[in-house]
Amino acid sequence: MMERTTFHRSLPAIALALLFAATLFVAFVEVDFGEPRIEEELPVNYQPGEEIDTENITTPGLRYLANSSEETGSANLVTAVVVNYRGFDTLGEVTILFLAATGVGALLSFIKDDDEKKKKKILPPSLILNKGARLVLPLIILFGVYVFLHGHLSPGGGFQGGVIIASGMLLFYIAEPTKGASHKVISIIESTAGLAFIGLGIVGLMTASKIFLANDFAGDWGEVGMLVSAGLLPLIYIAIGFKVGSEMTGLVEKMRGDGS
């Protein structure tokens, strides 16, 4: 009996999803997304550091491998692709993350925490957990900052660093259930970081290439592999790091329940 009612309730949602999928299909079935650019298989036996025959590059992957450090100044190829070549997609990803966090907040706001008894039942954390978290928390935040500051040099980047910072904040919430970062501060940091990302994109519009999110300062300061290098990429990753970190912290805060 229960199952049937829940199924009935989810029918409109399923119908809506199908309708949406059909609309997307009809809209995009005719769109020409361009010729396939990959003419050959990527060489399976490519070794890092191997010379690439720049004369006859056949695939986008080989093109990035051959030119990324010169064009973007980034030692990390993944960052070069994510923030430089596919920067606009990354803006979309950040937007999706923002929408997801907002959606979770909206869903959780339907749950009313009307019973004060439940709040009182939250156990105070033990001394060991409290002191241990205080010891470890700065290290975790430092590590998160390191990961997004060095996004153009080593594996990791804004998203990963932001999530590490948010996990540190989760530890803080476990260790100090009564305290919490102010909701206002979190959203101010989040919006500022988002605006900074778009502002850095507009810098690309104003400089030589006149393209949104173009990285025109790639070779202007520092050398490949130095902390200050790669033009705007580190700045963009710092903005993403702050944005993802504050967003995820806000998410954790909403899940904890006494926010809003």
Next chain:
Amino acid sequence: MIAINVIIGMVLIIIGLSFQVLGALGLIRLPDVYNRLQAATKSITLGAISIAIGVGVMDPTLLTKAILVAVFLLITNPISSHAIARGAYRSGVPLWKGSVVDKYGPALERKEREVKE
């Protein structure tokens, strides 16, 4: 001739791996949460630290990082397992029926009585 530090490092890694295997085995075989936590913390912590230090001994350029990893594991692993065990006990996960001693329960009751008085 293999360098002496490589041999020491390999021995450390082998010790670490055997502890990891035993810990994983205990995680599957032991009867309840608290027993499993024993396997998942004590032997896994020793195993991971042993592997990290072994790698550091084999390649001395990594030794500083390995020691940092070991210190971090030594801080975090006991704290997290303590928090899990405490949370499990307080939320009423029962002890295995063959358990012979439970000192936390009486201590909790005593504390609650003290608070009431």
